[in-house]
Amino acid sequence: MLASLKRYPPAVNLLLLTTFVLTLARAITLPYLVVYLADNFQLAVSQIGLLIGGALMLASLLSLYGGHLVDTLRNHTLVISATLLFALAFGVAIASRSALLFFVCLVLINLALAVVDIAAKTGFCALLPVEERAEVFAIKYTLSNIGYAIGPLLGVALIELDDQLPFLVSAAIGLGMCLCYARLGDRQLRASSPGQTGAGFGQVALRLARDRRLVCFTLGGVLSAVVFGQFTAYLSQYLVVTASPAEAARLVGYLVTTNAVTVIALQYLIGRRISRQRLMPWLLAGMGLFIAGLLGFSLADSALAWCLAMLVFTLGEIIVIPAEYMFIDLIAPEHLRGVYYGAQNLSNLGAALGPVIVGFALGQWVPVAAFYLLVLSVILAAVFYYLGTQKR
Structure with a gap:
């Protein structure tokens, strides 16, 4: 990975650094967000x-x-x-005395992070040849996971000093990154040439809705995100129902660590090998690993079994996420790459649905049925992925 980073143009490395730093800043506040909202807004x-x-x-x-x-x-x-908005939103969040204002700040923080993420992806496509994009997407995802692994640890340490310090540090990091990019960023870089961008957003949105492949792939992304988007949330729900709170907390800690270590260790090695020519076989392999991991969760009766199932599950995640990036890169017209990657972000809707679906299943049926519902979601995702990869 280091050899690749040395080979990339400085603009690519700066985009990678920017997405990593903002992800780290966002992750710093994650451990305390629920507690902060409960304490400050009751x-x-x-x-x-x-x-x-x-x-x-x-x-x-x-x-x-x-x-x-x-x-x-x-x-x-x-x-x-976007980085300036990111920093300002964290600053306003600290000062806010209204839950509604805090909600607006959270929306702006997530939106700014999403826009920088999209800008980075389109920047990679503009700066690198097709054959090198799978590798840079794998590097980006690895760095994001490193950020999410380190950030919460920093957040916990900062909370011990002052309960507003995580937000202040995140704001300072965002502002620092803004100043850094203002000085070092490529001022000529664009996702597309100026002559190609005449259409308004309404026309562009209509074109997206008519792109059958994008619609199918977006639906597949939403359904797969139901499974991997917030797996820690729904696994916690399941374990709280089937084990004691102490045992649930212990197992979730093991599972989060297993996921983080597996992604950091293997994401680059596997992700760089995903090719545009064989996207569907890779996606099917990822879906199969998701199903195997979910079935492993349904049968697990020890910490080791849970961790082994999580390892298999994480291998699916390692494959599916870069493959989704590659597919969007494959079908997106050059002058619409940004909005196509924006459509891919709609998979977060599926991430939000995961805990809801599992909560419903836990309340209505035997607990293990939740995993069978998630398996069904994976199968449906695979169907939509297949339809999306088929040409007219």
């Missing part, structure tokens, strides 16, 4: 879930327009604006 757990999940869903919808901005504005202008 919200019930159900209300907190709606606030956090609603902010993610609204930001995902708005990122479709964010992708359109990526296609129409210079990369330099957009990344600076």
